[in-house]
Amino acid sequence: MPQEAPGTASDPALRRALLRWYDGHRRPLPWRGERDPYRVWLSEVMLQQTRVTTATPYYHAFLDRFPTLESLARAREADVIAAWAGLGYYRRARNLREAARVVVREHGGRVPGEPAAFAGLPGVGRYTAGAVLSIAFDHALPALDGNVARVLSRWRALRAALRESRGAQALWALAAALVPSRRPGDWNQALMELGATVCAPRAPRCGECPASRWCRAFALGRTAEFPPLPARRAGEKVRQAVVLIERRGRMLVARREGPLLAGLWEPPGVELAPRRSARRALDERLAGLGLRARLAPAGTTLRYAITHRDIRAEVWRGELVVPLPRSARLRWVDPSDPDVALTALARKVAGLRPGP
Numbered sequence: 001m002p003q004e005a006p007g008t009a010s011d012p013a014l015r016r017a018l019l020r021w022y023d024g025h026r027r028p029l030p031w032r033g034e035r036d037p038y039r040v041w042l043s044e045v046m047l048q049q050t051r052v053t054t055a056t057p058y059y060h061a062f063l064d065r066f067p068t069l070e071s072l073a074r075a076r077e078a079d080v081i082a083a084w085a086g087l088g089y090y091r092r093a094r095n096l097r098e099a100a101r102v103v104v105r106e107h108g109g110r111v112p113g114e115p116a117a118f119a120g121l122p123g124v125g126r127y128t129a130g131a132v133l134s135i136a137f138d139h140a141l142p143a144l145d146g147n148v149a150r151v152l153s154r155w156r157a158l159r160a161a162l163r164e165s166r167g168a169q170a171l172w173a174l175a176a177a178l179v180p181s182r183r184p185g186d187w188n189q190a191l192m193e194l195g196a197t198v199c200a201p202r203a204p205r206c207g208e209c210p211a212s213r214w215c216r217a218f219a220l221g222r223t224a225e226f227p228p229l230p231a232r233r234a235g236e237k238v239r240q241a242v243v244l245i246e247r248r249g250r251m252l253v254a255r256r257e258g259p260l261l262a263g264l265w266e267p268p269g270v271e272l273a274p275r276r277s278a279r280r281a282l283d284e285r286l287a288g289l290g291l292r293a294r295l296a297p298a299g300t301t302l303r304y305a306i307t308h309r310d311i312r313a314e315v316w317r318g319e320l321v322v323p324l325p326r327s328a329r330l331r332w333v334d335p336s337d338p339d340v341a342l343t344a345l346a347r348k349v350a351g352l353r354p355g356p
Contacts, residue, residue: 021210022190037111073100095123135185142175147195153227157216241278242269266346290325293318
């Protein structure tokens with residue numbers, strides 16, 4: 001294969017320049033410099049789909065509650081979900097707990113450093129494997145997230161998007177070709193840091209970039225064209241009804257089931273088909289839970305979003321007319337209790353209650 005000319009994205013000087021910049025400019029994040037695989041792993045899982053500023057307090061709180069992988073493996077799922085509540089994408093927490101249980105059961109409590117073994121754990125995809133194994137074990141593996149993909153696309157003026165199969169394949173191949181054998185974890189973090197702080201999606205600060213000499217998009221004056229924007233998924237508008245039932249300062253909640261937010265708690269509610277009566281749909285939902293209540297509209301509609309769903313929830317107030325059945329799906333809660341894993345909707349509904 002012919003060698004590329006100096007100034008291209010495979011130039012060894014690029015690696016030196018980027019690592020030197022990273023050493024002097026990296027943000028003082030709590031997981032930076034960590035070599036404990038559990039802590040590195042936790043940070044990488046939390047940072048998927050979540051901003052650094054949002055994840056940081058959760059990272060501290062989660063480690064206070066589950067300081068070791070063994071403590072996470074012993075924890076009840078409900079306690080793990082409660083510690084994750086508000087961070088979103090709860091499957092991450094379930095997979096992390098289940099993976100911890102596998103590590104304790106099959107690997108003597110030590111996070112496996114062998115790539116095939118680590119990649120076989122629940123919830124571990126190619127990005128997580130590359131990030132954790134490069135940072136904690138010095139494996140020369142790429143870690144390609146959205147920030148890194150943007151940097152690489154601009155370096156090569158490559159019309160490739162991470163969300164598209166062919167684009168992802170090209171970007172992963174480029175990331176693998178660039179990762180060095182020395183300091184691979186720092187290299188991956190340097191790429192992430194560059195994308196997060198300098199090579200931004202809009203108005204990148206190219207004058208501050210240590211790699212601008214190697215960037216074809218910059219040389220062409222076309223950084224805004226890379227990477228190509230994927231087609232946006234159309235939002236789905238959803239109508240919902242939810243009932244607020246109170247007793248002695250506590251709120252009645254039901255455990256969610258199904259693909260979204262399973263295991264979290266919120267007031268009984270139901271999605272409404274077009275022109276569906278909210279009162280009738282709530283009566284049927286309550287009957288399915290073994291409940292009967294007098295209902296009255298609260299005159300309030302709450303708006304929130306889950307992924308691409310734009311949801312408007314009509315709030316009703318209810319008064320039970322039969323005793324609460326014994327059921328693992330129902331409980332009275334104090335919404336201010338931090339150990340209760342409430343959905344965002346539940347917290348919005350709780351805000352409608354009169355103050356103390």
